[in-house]
Amino acid sequence: MTAWGIEARARLDVQGRRLECACYGPPPGDAPTLVLLHEGLGCVDLWRDVPERLAAETGLGVFAYSRQGYGRSDPVTRPRPLDYMEREARDVLAAVMDAAGLQDVILLGHSDGASIAAAYAGSVSDRRVRGLVLIAPHFFVEAQGFEAIRAAGRDFATGDLRARLARYHDDVVGAFHGWHDAWTDPGFATWSIADAIDHWRVPVLAIQGREDAYGSLAQIEEISTRIYAPFEELILDHCGHAPHLEQPDQTIAAIAAFCARLVRLERADVAVA
Template sequence: MPSPSHHTQDLRIDSPHGKLFVRIWSPDHQSPSFEEAPFVLFHDSLGCVELWRDFPSKLAAFTGRPVVAYDRLGFGRSDAHPGELTFGFVGDEAERAFPLVMDHLGVTDFIAFGHSVGGGMATHCAARHREHCVALITESAQAFVEDRTLKGIREAKQGFQQDGQIERLMKYHGDKARWVLDAWTETWLSPGFAHWSLKDEVERLDCPVLAIHGELDEFGSALHPQRIAELTDNRSQVLLMEKCGHVPHREKTDQVIQAVGDFLR
C-alpha cells in the first residue's frame, strides 16, 4: 500500500470535566470536510491518539474519508479523569464525550471503528446514535467478560510491575499513566464487572457490522466476533485473521484497511 498523502489537524475540546484532545486526518492534504461520513476511532484501554500511529492516515488515504480520533478523558493529551471509572464506563462514552466531539466538529453521520474496549464504546455509540451511524467496525472487541480476557489482563498487570514498564505508558499518558493502568486492570478484574456484556447494544444496532479479530488474540477468543455476528444476523461480517494477535491494525495494517474498504463498498 503506497505512503498516504494527508492533512492533519489537532484540536482541544471542552468537556464538563476537562479538555479532550482530538486529531483529524483528511485525505490528499485537504482541510477537514465531513460531506462523507468520517471514521471515528475509539482507542483501547491503554491507548490514545498517538498509539494509532500511521493507521488513520492510511485509512483516510485509501477510503477517501476523513478520520477522527480523540483521547478519552484521562488518556493521552486529554486532561486527567476526575476519579475512578464506573462499571458503566463503556456505555457512558456514547452519552458524554462522543456527542461533544461530534457537535464541536459539526459531524452528523459517522462510521464507528473501535479497538478492544473501544470496540464496545463504538458499539454503544452506533446503537445510541443509530440514525446517524453508517457502519460499525469492531476490532478485537470484547463482547462479554471471558476467562481468557481476565487471564490476559492478570498477566499484563504482572508484567507492568517490572522495571521500566510503567515508564513506557508515561511516554504517551504522562503522569496519568498509573491511573490509565489501574483503570484498565482494576475495573475489568473487579467482581462487580463480571456480568458486563454488549448483548443489549448489539441487538439495537441498525447498521452493517464488520467484526475483525485475530485468531491469536490473548485478550479474547473468536467467541467475541461470533457473538456480535449472531446477534445482528445477516448484517454482520466476521473477519478472523490468521497469525494475528490483539492489534490487527498494527500487525496486519494493509489487510485491515483493504477489508474495511471492501466492507464499505
C-alpha cells in the same frame, strides 16, 4: 470546532474537559468521517500511522480523540465505574462528535473502543452513524481476558510497561489503573453489553485475530448469532489483539472495502415503485 486538515491537532472542549484530538483527510461535509475509538490503554498517538493510511485508502475523513484520562487529555477521577464504557457511549461520544462538527460517521473502535462503539449504536438513536467497524470487540468477560489483564498489571508494576506507556499518557498511572482496576474488579465478571447487538440497524464489519489473548472468537460468534443488520467478519491467522498494527495491510484493505460499499449504498439511487 477542530482545525481540520492533514495531521491537524487540536483540543476539544467537551463537557468542561479538554480532550486531545487529531483529524486527517477531507473535512465533514466533503465526505463521511471515520471516528476512531481507542483501546483501554490507547490514545491518539498509539494509533500510529493508521489514521493517515485510512484517510488515504478510503478517501474519507478520519477523526481520532483521546478519551478523558488518556494521552494528553484531561485526567480522570478514579476508580472508574464498572460501566465506564457504557457511560462513554451514553454520555460523552455524541458530545465529542458535536464539538468536532461531524455529520455522517462510521464508528471504528478497537477493544474497549469497539465496545463503546457497539454500545453507542445499540443504545443511542443517532442518524449520523452509518456503520460500525469493530476490531477485537468485547461483549462479555472471558477467563483468558482476565489473565491477560492480570499479566499486564504485573508488567506495569515490575516490568517496562509503565515506562513505555508514559511516553504517551500524561497521567500514566491513571490511564493504566483506570482500565486495569475496573476489568479485574470481582464485580466486573458479570459485565455484558451483548444485548446491544440486537438493536444495531447499520452494517457492521468485525475484525479479530485468532491468537487474541484478550478475547476469543466467541465475541465474534455473539455478533453473528444475534445481529439483524448486514454483517461481515475478517478473522486473521497468526494475529493477536491489534490486527490494525500486527497485520495492517489486510486490516486496512478490509476496512477500505467495507467503507467503499457503504458509500456506494448511501449514494445509490433508490427506485420508487
